[in-house]
Amino acid sequence: MITSPTNSQNARKVMIRLENLTKRFPGQKHNAVDDLTLDIYEGEIVVLVGPSGCGKTTTMKTINRIIEPTSGRIILDGDDVTSADPDQLRRRIGYVIQQVGLFPHMTIGENVATVPKLLGWDSKRVSARVDELLEMVNMAPAEYRDRYPKQLSGGQRQRVGVARALGADPDVMLMDEPFGAIDPITRDRLQNEFLRLQSEVRKTIVFVTHDIDEAIKMGDRIVILQEASRVAQYDTPERILTAPANEFVADFIGKGASLKRLNLSHVSDIDLTQWPTVRTNADHTEVRNMLRGSAFGAVLVLDDGGRPSRWVGAEDLDGASGRPLSELGLEPGVTVRPTDTLSDALNELVAAPYGVAIVTGSNGAYQGIVDINQINGAIRSMRSTAAQANSGSAYGAGVATAGGQP
Numbered sequence: 224m225i226t227s228p229t230n231s232q233n234a235r236k237v238m239i240r241l242e243n244l245t246k247r248f249p250g251q252k253h254n255a256v257d258d259l260t261l262d263i264y265e266g267e268i269v270v271l272v273g274p275s276g277c278g279k280t281t282t283m284k285t286i287n288r289i290i291e292p293t294s295g296r297i298i299l300d301g302d303d304v305t306s307a308d309p310d311q312l313r314r315r316i317g318y319v320i321q322q323v324g325l326f327p328h329m330t331i332g333e334n335v336a337t338v339p340k341l342l343g344w345d346s347k348r349v350s351a352r353v354d355e356l357l358e359m360v361n362m363a364p365a366e367y368r369d370r371y372p373k374q375l376s377g378g379q380r381q382r383v384g385v386a387r388a389l390g391a392d393p394d395v396m397l398m399d400e401p402f403g404a405i406d407p408i409t410r411d412r413l414q415n416e417f418l419r420l421q422s423e424v425r426k427t428i429v430f431v432t433h434d435i436d437e438a439i440k441m442g443d444r445i446v447i448l449q450e451a452s453r454v455a456q457y458d459t460p461e462r463i464l465t466a467p468a469n470e471f472v473a474d475f476i477g478k479g480a481s482l483k484r485l486n487l488s489h490v491s492d493i494d495l496t497q498w499p500t501v502r503t504n505a506d507h508t509e510v511r512n513m514l515r516g517s518a519f520g521a522v523l524v525l526d527d528g529g530r531p532s533r534w535v536g537a538e539d540l541d542g543a544s545g546r547p548l549s550e551l552g553l554e555p556g557v558t559v560r561p562t563d564t565l566s567d568a569l570n571e572l573v574a575a576p577y578g579v580a581i582v583t584g585s586n587g588a589y590q591g592i593v594d595i596n597q598i599n600g601a602i603r604s605m606r607s608t609a610a611q612a613n614s615g616s617a618y619g620a621g622v623a624t625a626g627g628q629p
């Protein structure tokens with residue numbers, strides 16, 4: 224039986240099919256991967272996630288046959304590659320791992336050139352490709368091409384690892400906890416950069432992580448695996464969060480499902496609230512009149528370009544007559560963009576002076592604000608969507624389960 228994702232469009236091309244895949248390591252009593260059958264569609268990021276030791280890495284490494292399966296078949300773009308030449312197979316598949324595995328004695332340029340050289344490209348084509356790849360991962364070629372891996376930061380090395388994996392423009396990429404060993408801020412940035420890159424290159428990507436939050440952020444679809452790579456649910460992040468297929472999935476995503484769901488909604492998905500604004504040249508009486516009897520503790524002062532400049536409350540005006548608004552009150556703090564997630568907005572608003580996140584457009588101009596009521600509203604609407612999806616059974620009707628059909 225094939226485990227296909229729920230709601231899959233039948234017209235989509237299957238890029239990787241794992242058929243009754245089983246792996247038992249020598250001397251072991253149990254299978255590390257037990258009879259896994261899975262279809263992965265072209266151009267999608269599919270994240271394998273599950274508890275430690277459930278078989279994620281083993282499953283992934285059978286795809287490029289770094290680990291040979293005990294039985295079962297691997298079909299790549301329609302070709303049965305179960306017993307194909309492994310070197311040839313690996314040239315069709317980019318591979319990124321946590322420790323990057325850059326060759327320390329080779330320059331960044333030489334590292335990125337590895338696969339194109341193996342493919343016998345001439346040196347002009349190789350060097351043009353190296354520059355193109357370094358640019359793709361935001362590393363200026365002139366600055367980094369001739370450095371050695373130890374002269375880069377962890378995040379930069381990881382970018383080079385991605386560039387190297389893309390070397391021969393493979394259709395498929397395997398990524399094993401690629402951002403696992405990196406500090407949270409750099410990790411978030413690399414994830415965003417990678418998603419932007421993927422929107423251009425549209426590879427079929429199998430991505431392993433043990434972090435459900437990373438799975439939700441990165442995956443077009445998520446496979447939640449139980450012991451021996453048994454599929455607990457294969458579905459979109461939205462469906463996993465709002466309609467977990469069984470108790471195992473519900474436990475795995477944990478109690479914070481509503482908050483995690485905020486990572487999937489964007490500021491542009493909600494109607495912004497407006498806050499009273501004035502220009503920097505407004506006079507103090509105008510500001511006092513706006514605030515008198517109002518529930519707002521301050522006005523938002525905008526500069527000539529409509530960009531947030533200060534928060535000014537009535538108390539800031541006391542004893543300040545004649546001073547420009549741009550010198551009073553508080554800094555506006557960090558603003559959010561329409562493309563940011565509601566989770567980003569929540570993070571900002573809890574730390575902001577008036578409990579609201581200011582939303583600005585690409586030119587930095589004020590568009591509106593997000594407050595806690597809007598976040599609550601978004602969570603409520605997610606809950607009601609989930610309740611509808613779950614009606615009929617404790618864990619939802621028609622949801623793909625292990626071995627289940629869509």
Ligand SMILES: Nc1ncnc2c1ncn2[C@@H]1O[C@H](COP(=O)(O)OP(=O)(O)OP(=O)(O)O)[C@@H](O)[C@H]1O
Binds near residue numbers: 255
């Ligand atoms: N070379 C090996 N020899 C014997 N057993 C192995 C070998 N490699 C992995 N295993 C076992 O196979 C099972 C699956 O391991 P695997 O590394 O695929 O899990 P994982 O889900 O990727 O775990 P983690 O999240 O901890 O990296 C585990 O029980 C592990 O102990």
